[in-house]
Amino acid sequence: xxxxxxxxxxxxxxxxxxxxxxxxxxxxxxxxxxxxxxxxxxxxxxxxxxxxxxxxxxxxxxxxxxxxxxxxxxxxxxxxxxxxxxxxxxxxxxxxxxxxxxxxxxxxxxxxxxxxxxxxxxxxxxxxxxxxxxxxxxxxxxxxxxxxxxxxxxxxxxxxxxxxxxxxxxxxxxxxxxxxxxxxxxxxxxxxxxxxxxxxxxxxxxxxxxxxxxxxxxxxxxxxxxxxxxxxxxxxxxxxxxxxxxxxxxxxxxxxxxxxxxxxx
Numbered sequence: 001x002x003x004x005x006x007x008x009x010x011x012x013x014x015x016x017x018x019x020x021x022x023x024x025x026x027x028x029x030x031x032x033x034x035x036x037x038x039x040x041x042x043x044x045x046x047x048x049x050x051x052x053x054x055x056x057x058x059x060x061x062x063x064x065x066x067x068x069x070x071x072x073x074x075x076x077x078x079x080x081x082x083x084x085x086x087x088x089x090x091x092x093x094x095x096x097x098x099x100x101x102x103x104x105x106x107x108x109x110x111x112x113x114x115x116x117x118x119x120x121x122x123x124x125x126x127x128x129x130x131x132x133x134x135x136x137x138x139x140x141x142x143x144x145x146x147x148x149x150x151x152x153x154x155x156x157x158x159x160x161x162x163x164x165x166x167x168x169x170x171x172x173x174x175x176x177x178x179x180x181x182x183x184x185x186x187x188x189x190x191x192x193x194x195x196x197x198x199x200x201x202x203x204x205x206x207x208x209x210x211x212x213x214x215x216x217x218x219x220x221x222x223x224x225x226x227x228x229x230x231x232x233x234x235x236x237x238x239x240x241x242x243x244x245x246x247x248x249x250x251x252x253x254x255x256x257x258x259x260x261x262x263x264x265x
Contacts, residue, residue, distance in 0.1 A: 013080065013129060013179055027091050030063060038152055039064070039124075041206035042250045046150040048073040052119040055142065057108050057135075058126030062088025062101065068122060069100030076118070078106035108135045113142045121149035127193065127251070128154055128185040136196035146257040149197070150250065156184035158245040161213070175217050190251060197253055204250040205243035208236035213247060 035043075043064070048054050050072030056065045059077035061084050068075045069092065079085050085103045092101040106112060108130055121139055139149055156162055165184070169176040194201040211231045215224035235242055 037207040057123040069097035132193040136193035140197035149253040199255040209248040
């Protein structure tokens with residue numbers, strides 16, 4: 001994609017998500033909302049602790065930055081959505097984490113950070129917005145050797161969901177979330193990110209997210225969310241082979257240490 005195309009797409013994404021964050025101003029409720037199974041899993045996998053500098057890419061309204069700050073790490077929360085950063089600052093203040101979290105407007109394709117300056121990287125639903133080759137190179141540049149990057153992401157592995165996204169979203173009362181530029185993350189993009197970051201990747205499926213999409217995109221009711229989350233839990237228990245068809249996944253990237261620059265075993 002050309003420089004002009006990326007500049008225009010960045011402008012459109014900022015405009016779209018600033019609109020989203022303008023409609024999400026109840027910070028007290030957001031802070032009180034419990035983390036999902038996948039969020040708890042991803043944050044535990046990240047392993048942030050006191051003394052770490054953690055880069056939160058696409059930090060949005062700052063919930064994950066606050067949670068990482070509560071673990072004692074210093075968090076640099078970056079996003080292109082100015083309204084999201086504004087809410088992130090307010091949320092950190094409300095949570096008593098203003099000293100731990102710094103919210104900064106920054107594009108993941110051009111990180112204004114020194115080489116090997118961060119210990120860990122976190123992101124939620126951000127990689128599928130990015131040029132994975134360029135973002136992978138930048139994150140690999142600023143991440144210390146042997147450092148870890150953990151992302152909660154969507155997935156295009158399920159052919160049924162791919163068909164539904166193409167033919168049903170935005171029709172028959174089925175709500176479409178996200179901007180027009182978004183598409184689920186594919187294995188090729190994960191590979192690009194990994195290659196340009198300079199390391200290895202493990203894919204985790206801590207929580208099956210499949211039938212619950214009916215509640216999120218169609219029924220949009222609290223009872224439906226509870227019901228279909230329970231259905232997914234039973235499917236996960238009785239048919240473990242369905243895990244790779246989950247719409248959500250956790251990606252664990254590890255940058256090669258200095259004594260193994262290629263990332264080979």
